Amino acid sequence: MLELKHDLRLAKTRDEKARMNFVSGLRAHVLNDLASGMRSVYDAKVEPQFRREQKRVPKDGPEVHKAIKGNDYFKFYSTLRVTAQDMVWQSVIPPLERNRPELKQKAAKLAGKSKARGTLRLQPNFEVPRYVSAIDVHLMAGNYDGEYEKDDLAAGSLYDNGLAVFSFGLMGQNLDDIGQSIAGFIRLKYPNLQPKKILDLGCTIGHNTGSWKDHFPEAEVHGIDVAAPCLRYAHARAEAQDRTVHFHQMNAEKLDFPDASFDVVFSSMFLHEVPKKSIAKIMNEAYRVLKPGGLMLHMELPPNSQLSAYDAFYLDWDSAYNNEPFYKPFRDLRPEDLCQKAGFDPKKYVQFVIPSVGWYGEKVWREAATRPPEVDSDKTGRLTDGILWYCFGAWK
Numbered sequence: 535m536l537e538l539k540h541d542l543r544l545a546k547t548r549d550e551k552a553r554m555n556f557v558s559g560l561r562a563h564v565l566n567d568l569a570s571g572m573r574s575v576y577d578a579k580v581e582p583q584f585r586r587e588q589k590r591v592p593k594d595g596p597e598v599h600k601a602i603k604g605n606d607y608f609k610f611y612s613t614l615r616v617t618a619q620d621m622v623w624q625s626v627i628p629p630l631e632r633n634r635p636e637l638k639q640k641a642a643k644l645a646g647k648s649k650a651r652g653t654l655r656l657q658p659n660f661e662v663p664r665y666v667s668a669i670d671v672h673l674m675a676g677n678y679d680g681e682y683e684k685d686d687l688a689a690g691s692l693y694d695n696g697l698a699v700f701s702f703g704l705m706g707q708n709l710d711d712i713g714q715s716i717a718g719f720i721r722l723k724y725p726n727l728q729p730k731k732i733l734d735l736g737c738t739i740g741h742n743t744g745s746w747k748d749h750f751p752e753a754e755v756h757g758i759d760v761a762a763p764c765l766r767y768a769h770a771r772a773e774a775q776d777r778t779v780h781f782h783q784m785n786a787e788k789l790d791f792p793d794a795s796f797d798v799v800f801s802s803m804f805l806h807e808v809p810k811k812s813i814a815k816i817m818n819e820a821y822r823v824l825k826p827g828g829l830m831l832h833m834e835l836p837p838n839s840q841l842s843a844y845d846a847f848y849l850d851w852d853s854a855y856n857n858e859p860f861y862k863p864f865r866d867l868r869p870e871d872l873c874q875k876a877g878f879d880p881k882k883y884v885q886f887v888i889p890s891v892g893w894y895g896e897k898v899w900r901e902a903a904t905r906p907p908e909v910d911s912d913k914t915g916r917l918t919d920g921i922l923w924y925c926f927g928a929w930k
C-alpha cells in the first residue's frame with residue numbers, strides 16, 4: 535500500500551497498515567491475475583459455447599455479460615472484487631475514526647498558516663444533487679457529502695486513504711498520476727497554450743487539480759465540487775503541499791462563473807458518476823465558461839463504441855456490481871456527440887490516449903504526444919499494470 539506523504543495522513547497502528555496492505559494486494563491480485571484468468575476462461579469456454587449456440591460472436595458488452603454470468607470463474611472473480619471493494623473502506627474507517635479530532639486540528643492550522651494562498655468558498659444552504667446524496671457510490675460509506683459534525687472533512691480523508699488502498703500504487707505517490715500525466719501532456723503537446731485560468735469540475739479532494747498548478751504555475755487554478763467535506767479536505771491538502779488552488783462549492787450543472795472566463799476546463803473520472811441529463815447540462819456550462827480558443831478536456835473511461843465486446847463488458851462490471859448506476863449509460867454515449875451537442879465544432883474535437891507517466895516513465899509518455907491516439911482495448915482506462923488514460927474534449 536502506498537503511504538500518503540502529505541501532512542493530513544492518518545496515524546495508523548501496525549495492524550491497520552497490515553490490513554490496508556493486504557486489501558491493496560488483494561485488489562491487485564483480482565484486477566491483474568484473476569482478470570487475466572477470466573479472459574482465458576472466456577476465450578476457451580464461454581465464447582466458443584456462445585458461437586456454437588448462436589452461430590456468431592457476442593456483439594456487445596451486455597451479450598458477453600449474459601453469456602459469462604453463470605460461469606463459476608466469473609462468480610468467484612466478482613465476489614472477491616466486491617468483497618475487496620468493501621474492505622478498502624473498512625480498512626480506512628477505524629484509523630480515520632480515531633484520528634478525526636487531530637485531522638480537523640491539522641486542517642484548521644494548515645488553512646491558516648501555510649505558504650500557499652489558496653481559498654475555500656462553501657455555501658451554507660447548498661443543495662447537493664440527489665444523485666450524489668442518495669447513494670454510496672462505489673460502496674463508499676456516506677459518499678462524498680456525508681457530514682456528521684461541524685466542519686467535517688472525514689469524507690475527504692476516507693476518499694484519499696481509500697484511493698491509496700484501492701489503486702495499489704497505480705495512481706502515484708500523491709494519487710495524482712491522472713493529473714500529472716494529462717496536464718503535463720497538454721503542456722508538451724501545445725507549447726503555445728498559456729492558460730491564465732484553469733477549472734477542474736468535480737475535483738473531490740483536489741488530488742488531480744493541483745497537477746495543473748504544477749505544470750502551469752502561472753495560471754490561476756480553480757476546483758469545484760458539490761461535497762463540502764471533500765472541499766474542506768481538498769483545501770487543507772493543497773495548502774499542505776504548498777499549491778495555490780481555489781476551491782468552490784458549486785454544481786457543475788449551473789456554474790457561478792461568468793461566460794468566457796476560463797482557458798481550460800478539465801474534469802477527471804467525473805462524468806461517469808452523473809446521470810445523462812446532467813452530463814448534457816455540464817457540457818453546456820463547460821462551453822459557456824470557456825474562452826474562445828480555450829480547451830475543454832474530460833479524462834474518462836473509454837466509450838463502449840471504441841472497445842471490443844469483451845472489454846466493454848469488463849469495464850461495465852462496476853455498473854452492475856459496484857454501485858455505479860451512471861457508469862454504463864455514460865460509456866454508451868459517444869464523446870464526439872456530447873461535444874457537438876454542447877456547441878463545439880466537430881472539427882475541433884480531440885481525443886487522447888495518454889500513457890501513465892508513473893507506470894511507463896517520461897520517455898514513453900513524451901513519445902505519446904507525437905502519436906495518433908488509439909484506444910488499446912484492454913489497457914485504456916483499466917486499473918491494471920500498464921494503464922493508459924483516455925480523455926476527450928474540444929477547442930472552442
Ligand SMILES: C[S@@+](CC[C@H](N)C(=O)[O-])C[C@H]1O[C@@H](n2cnc3c(N)ncnc32)[C@H](O)[C@@H]1O
Nearest residue numbers: 678736737738742759760761785786787802803
Ligand atoms: C469520482 S469523483 C471525481 C474524482 C476526481 N475528479 C479525480 O480526479 O479522481 C466525482 C466527484 O464529482 C462530484 N460531483 C458529482 N456531481 C457533481 C456536480 N453536479 N457538480 C460538481 N461536482 C459534482 C462528487 O461530489 C465527487 O466528488
